[in-house]
Amino acid sequence: MSMLSSTFHDKELISIAVIDDALTIEILTQERKTKIRVGGLQKLLVTDFKEGNIINVVRVIHTGCSTESVGAVRSLLQYVYEISDNELQQDAKLSCSFDEKIKEYEEGSILIFEIEPSYGAYLVAVGRDILEGV
Secondary structure: OOOOOOOOOOOEEEEEEEEOOEEEEEEEEOOEEEEEEEEOOOEEEEEOOOOOEEEEEEEEEOOOOOOOOHHHHHHHHHHHHOOOHHHHHHOHHHHHHHHHHHHHHHOOOOEEEEEEEEEOOEEEEEEOEEEEEO
16 A cells, blocks of 8 residues: 555656754646655755655655565665664664664554666655655
């Protein structure tokens, strides 16, 4: 079961905004804008945002409805929090807090929102909830 109406393949990512603890992105679909809001935003990493960002796939990774492996989830969380394997091995406190983040994911209290591009912006966000609207 998906938490969004579409994967938004070949659609254009037109804006990214963070206000308070919410991320709002706008996607151009069939001449109208669709907004996706990630509430309770904890972390956001965006690379290569440019004019004409084209989406390959949008994914919501949540313990209740995702087929992602624990390893894939760990990798995405390490990416968005910018933590290397070496840092996890050498810093016990960091490793402990990272394990807590994995536990939050496993308990369903956080989700991961990922936009994989065909061209342009790659985005990974960690938040508490997601809502789609127009």
